[in-house]
Amino acid sequence: MGETLLTVQNLSAWYNVDSGGQLSQLLSPCALKRTKSRYSEEKMILSGFSFSLAEHEAAGLIGLNGAGKTTFLKVISGLLPTFRSENIRFCGAPVDFRKQDFKLCRYTVFAEDNSFSYFTFREYLAYVCAAYGKEVTDVPELVQGFHFEEYTDTLLRELSTGNRKKAFLITAFALKPRLLLLDEPVNGLDFQSTEYLYKLISGYKEHGTVLFSSHILESITLTSDRVFVLENGKIRQTFEGGQINAEEIREALHDENDR
Amino acid sequence: MMKMTGKAFAKKLFGAKYERLPRTLLMDVIIFWGLYIAGFQVQIAASVRILMINAFTAGVMWQALSSGDNAVELKHMLMLPQQPKEFVFSYVAALGAYTLLTKTGLLLAVLLAVSAWKPIEMTGMAISMLHGVLMAAAAYSLRKYWYAGGLWAAAIVSAILFLGNRSWFGLLLLANSIVSILILWKAEVYAFYQCESEKSHAIKQRKRGSLWRYFFRYLSRHRNYLVNTAAMWCVALVMPYFLREMAGLSVVPVGFAILSLNTPVCILLSCDRDLEQAVRFLPGQKGCFCVPYCLFIFSCNMAADMIFLLSWQIQNGGVTVLMIAGAVFFALQSAVLSVLLEWFYPIRGWKIESDLWHHPRKYVVPVIMLLLAGAASAWPVLLYVLLALLAAEIVILLFIPKGRS
Numbered sequence: 001m002g003e004t005l006l007t008v009q010n011l012s013a014w015y016n017v018d019s020g021g022q023l024s025q026l027l028s029p030c031a032l033k034r035t036k037s038r039y040s041e042e043k044m045i046l047s048g049f050s051f052s053l054a055e056h057e058a059a060g061l062i063g064l065n066g067a068g069k070t071t072f073l074k075v076i077s078g079l080l081p082t083f084r085s086e087n088i089r090f091c092g093a094p095v096d097f098r099k100q101d102f103k104l105c106r107y108t109v110f111a112e113d114n115s116f117s118y119f120t121f122r123e124y125l126a127y128v129c130a131a132y133g134k135e136v137t138d139v140p141e142l143v144q145g146f147h148f149e150e151y152t153d154t155l156l157r158e159l160s161t162g163n164r165k166k167a168f169l170i171t172a173f174a175l176k177p178r179l180l181l182l183d184e185p186v187n188g189l190d191f192q193s194t195e196y197l198y199k200l201i202s203g204y205k206e207h208g209t210v211l212f213s214s215h216i217l218e219s220i221t222l223t224s225d226r227v228f229v230l231e232n233g234k235i236r237q238t239f240e241g242g243q244i245n246a247e248e249i250r251e252a253l254h255d256e257n258d259r
Numbered sequence: 260m261m262k263m264t265g266k267a268f269a270k271k272l273f274g275a276k277y278e279r280l281p282r283t284l285l286m287d288v289i290i291f292w293g294l295y296i297a298g299f300q301v302q303i304a305a306s307v308r309i310l311m312i313n314a315f316t317a318g319v320m321w322q323a324l325s326s327g328d329n330a331v332e333l334k335h336m337l338m339l340p341q342q343p344k345e346f347v348f349s350y351v352a353a354l355g356a357y358t359l360l361t362k363t364g365l366l367l368a369v370l371l372a373v374s375a376w377k378p379i380e381m382t383g384m385a386i387s388m389l390h391g392v393l394m395a396a397a398a399y400s401l402r403k404y405w406y407a408g409g410l411w412a413a414a415i416v417s418a419i420l421f422l423g424n425r426s427w428f429g430l431l432l433l434a435n436s437i438v439s440i441l442i443l444w445k446a447e448v449y450a451f452y453q454c455e456s457e458k459s460h461a462i463k464q465r466k467r468g469s470l471w472r473y474f475f476r477y478l479s480r481h482r483n484y485l486v487n488t489a490a491m492w493c494v495a496l497v498m499p500y501f502l503r504e505m506a507g508l509s510v511v512p513v514g515f516a517i518l519s520l521n522t523p524v525c526i527l528l529s530c531d532r533d534l535e536q537a538v539r540f541l542p543g544q545k546g547c548f549c550v551p552y553c554l555f556i557f558s559c560n561m562a563a564d565m566i567f568l569l570s571w572q573i574q575n576g577g578v579t580v581l582m583i584a585g586a587v588f589f590a591l592q593s594a595v596l597s598v599l600l601e602w603f604y605p606i607r608g609w610k611i612e613s614d615l616w617h618h619p620r621k622y623v624v625p626v627i628m629l630l631l632a633g634a635a636s637a638w639p640v641l642l643y644v645l646l647a648l649l650a651a652e653i654v655i656l657l658f659i660p661k662g663r664s
Contacts, residue, residue: 077540078540079536079539103541103543108540110536115533117531118476118480119468122466122468123467123468123469124468125468126466127468127547128468131542131544131547155476
């Protein structure tokens, strides 16, 4: 592990209960200026959430449903403006998750994504590479690894859930951003692709940092340098190196369930 | 079970606490009183009124029945054991209530406010509304026999046009409604479920991710949008005749403004939440996405404007460079405003696609265009000013300081 890449201190994030959907808050610039009096109408998801990520590490987020994993990844992806934090730094400097220079350093694979459904994988990849200003080289290897050869020229909307997930994962690993965020990457993948994904996550440290959320203990224990256990919107426990084993983490999750 | 099924669909359409209902009804009352107090009156023949209510109600009901969101809901409901007849009637009742209360109610408020009516005509209008719902549902359940449905609809439209003014016409609609109920009585539950097509389209291998291609695919896969675009082109063809009759050359900008009403292509982000998430998450999308999207809407508008100008030249002659510049202004200005609205204020909180297609926000840009067209018709010199302002607007938008994107 290298120097600190991302630091988040005392982060709170919430959704408006009357909003009718999480996405309704995407573009509300005034959301950040809300006063405390409005908090009664808001559902707090993350509260007192602090953590840091090092350069070149693979970190896993695990927690029960509703613990705040996806919300945290959405905050970092710049998709949830209703949050506040004492201090957020990326490479030592304060960061705005919606600024272009930060966006160029990260890419997120969402748990469910039906975007750009009228593009084929090949077209989507070209479009994303143009947006990031990158040329990618090792796509054929990734396509082969995920057994995706047949589908590169099929519209994304015509792919099955698992194959659509593969399209976004291949794009992510081909792009090699400095910070790669994966939300439930294993969901929907077949056995062979899951194994290949574990290999990719473990090997990603060469290029940058990967932070991923999962419900599957195996995916975390096989790939992560650090494991963060989330409970009620904050990190309850952290496991590192030799501490990472399925029994210990399972126990932490059971405790969480009992609390 | 029937009550629970109806409740499940109604909650989806009206909100968990039916909060949408009082809001919509209040809106109807406000519109009714606003128009009534304004004293604006028009004479509408009974047959035209019946046709309007029937066609509008049946159209909205059909859209609701074929909505993709409903298909998902329906799939989960059909997985449960159901009594077919109970299910069909509660499903049709929920969608019918949604259509009548949130959509036809508004039309009814306008019609009642702007035209004189007798109590017996009110009964006729109520029967028409119910008839529209039932007939659309019955025809939808028989859509594999589309030719029979088409003939049935044509027969009813002809009957309304030729016999709609007769006092006994309501009875005919009632009789037809009973026929519709009988068809629904016999209908299969699965007749309402539109499963997704498994057909895979062969796509030529391309290495570039062109948004133009994306937009054309999007347009070509949505039959409603294509029909709307084709309808605008038909309007563009015939409009020069009517505008010449009205006031001659000075109303040409009004024609351009009307042709910017191709609203379905202007709600790409509103109707695709995942795409909206993606363009907000990827870097540089203000330029990479918004500019091609703006040019795409401009091309759609401009195509209709060119048909209009060609038709004008053939019918009336005298197309000038200023008229072409006017077409460019209205097509581009409405495209720029539409994209800005989509980027900053996408429509949210819609329940099914039909809400999106009838959302008032969609008509903000066409109304602005009509106001500008009215002003440009009154003072033609204003067009030069508007063109200069548009140029300045584009320069500012393209060179906005980079940062949040």
